[in-house]
Amino acid sequence: MMPQWRLLDTGLRSAAENMALDRTLLESAQAGACNTLRFLRFRPSALIGFHQSPSQELHLEYCREQGIDVSRRITGGGALYCDEGQIGWELFLDRRTFDTADMLAIAGRVCDMAVQGLRRLGIDAAFRPRNDIEVAGRKIGGTGGAFDGEALLYQGTVLVDFDVERMLKVLRIPREKLADKAIASARERITTLNELAGGRIPLEAVQEALTEAFGEGFGVEFRRQELTIGEQELFARYRLEMASQAWVYETDRPQLDVATGSALRKTAGGLVRAMLLVDRPRERIKQAFITGDFFVNPKRAIVDLEAALRDCSCERLPEIVEEFFARHPAQMLLLTPADITAVIGEALARANAVAS
Amino acid sequence: MESNGCEFRPELYYDKEYQIWLRREEDGTITVGMTDISQTIAGKILHARVRRPGTMRPVGKPVATIESGKWAGPIPNVFDCVIVEGNQQVLEDPNLLNIEPYEAWIARVRPVAPISDVLAGLVTGEQAAQGYAERCRREDIKCTRGIR
Structure with a gap:
């Protein structure tokens, strides 16, 4: 029988809740929990990387005006905007799942599996080092990771639909300098499943394709489960902590x-x-x-x-x-x-x- | 000394996984850095951050965090301590960790317990040399030094 890993679908949540779940599940993995695949979605959110500064990366005033959540991830990488149009996938794994310790190689292997998932949907996806998944040179998802001792979290997004104009307003890309051209060129660099498939692909189909690809890649079966009691307790604590200004602005620089x-x-x-x-x-x-x-x-x-x-x-x-x-x-x-x-x-x- | 191209310094102390090296200073503080193994596994390090001087860090709460190729995470902390200082040079140019891991220290900390108790929980010398080489072999780690 194939080893069984846990499949979690935590649905649509605020940025702080999703960050708190990341931390909860990474800590749980570190304490020896079963390897887990989590699907997640976001209410409109601006997320900076673990070491990034909100003031440097985001138009905070615009986020406030628009009611966009602002949070800091526990994973590395750059700032991003996301909303209901993207699917997030995450793997919480014991490092020893891999036969290499090389972090770059591990990231590459997980990304290759995500690429296989998109291919199951008929999308000609490829991995672009270090962290993008693309279709013919246009980005369709980004990835990033966190580690703590023997536990790893590797996460990515799939753009099912995407609001480029809004992203340009949220992220501190100096759009003033290029105006219309910035929007046009950002559009050229980004694509979505809906655009490529010429119609709607249901979220469930995307999640199913990714689940199958990760299952095949790791040689495991996924079984739908919920958070354990211990995880629920940790989550209750972290959802408050990670909604605090202290967490989001800990790394702020002018x-x-x-x-x-x-x-x-x-x-x-x-x-x-x-x-x-x-x-x-x-x-x-x-x-x-x-x-x-x-x-x-x-x-x-x-x-x-x-x-x-x-x-x-x-x-x-x-x-x-x-x-x-x-x-x-x-x-x-x-x-x-x-x-x-x-x-x-x-x-x-x-x-x-x-x-x- | 080296194994699989990973440099080892017998005069330093190490945690049991050889993720960090530690050096006892004359003023009772301990200097912490990343081993050649750790910097190799991490890849090119883009960020390093140390908690403010005076911050208390219990075991399990990291003294410092690093980020490389989209991975973020802690430099493990194996004893209760208070941060004395971070290495400004490394904080400004974390890539130094890839270039000279044993010169580019990350933080200096003051242990809460007597220093002899702290050192007793670490490995050094010949025993460390064997354990270090063993980890390189077991996980097939071949060290490379980064460039800017």
Whole structure:
């Protein structure tokens, strides 16, 4: 008989409740609970990563006005907006479930299973390291993890439906700088199940496909169960604690640590525009957006390059661009990697020149 | 000394899983860092955070947290202590943990119990060398040092 793991479906909840359940279940896994797959959904919520600062990542006033929950995850990664249109999946596992200790490899393996789940729905999904699940270069879900001793939590989302405009208002992406273009380019980078399937896929079907894929991937069967009494008690405690300002703002830093810069250049290969978010105290590129009217094949090369630049040290910019194109050759007609580096470098210089 | 490319320093103390190293300082404090094994498993470390100096940290409540490649979690804490300081250099550039794990200490703490009791619960020297090598072998861990 196949080993049985627990399947939990905690339905639609507030951000604080979902965060409290994450903490409850990770702690329970650490205490030896059965491996668990949880499905969850969110009321409109802005969630920052464990080490992120709400003031740096979110338009807090907009969230307040709109009644959007704000919370801090126990998992790593970046800020995100989610609402009823996404399905969250989470695995709470004993680390020894895997035959490797390498965290990157573990994340990759779980993501591959989630990808298989989407493929069961006829969606041509793929894993984009480090943490995105995509379809033809467009993101359809993000992932992140937390560990505590021998217990692991790895979680992801599937965008069934998504409100790009609202996300741009919630996240502190300097939309003022690009206005309409930001919305258009964010739309190009994101896709949803509804868009791809040309109609509605019921939530149950998505959950079923993921359950089957994780079951097959781990060689286990899932059995629907509820929280244990011990977990219910922990949850009652954490739902208060994680709804508190103390939890959400524990890591808050002033807004000005993050600078933005953009640059536009006419190159032989076309117009190239780069926009950067730079973490100046740490001298890292937080995020890069590259747009323009240049030709590139495959098209996804640009989003992949953006992913490669995430969190990279500013001084390594030329090296990373060069390495990237050496590893992923792309046809760009007259546009060269050096041109791209130059435009990003100019945006970087502008970000660094802004008075803090 | 090393096994599977994982550096080991016999003069340091370790927890039983070789996740952290500890060094006794002359002023009665203990310095805590990540082992080569831990930094390898974690991958490129992007964030490190230490609780405020003066904060009491019981066993199980972490002294510090780290984040690497989307994973967030605690640096384990194996004895009751009070935080004395975090290593500013590492907090500003956590990647140092991947480059020089035994130089890039994370925090300095003051144990609540007498220091001899604390050290008695840790492993060091030849015994630690064997346990460390054993974990590398058992979990097939091959260490690599990170670059910026």
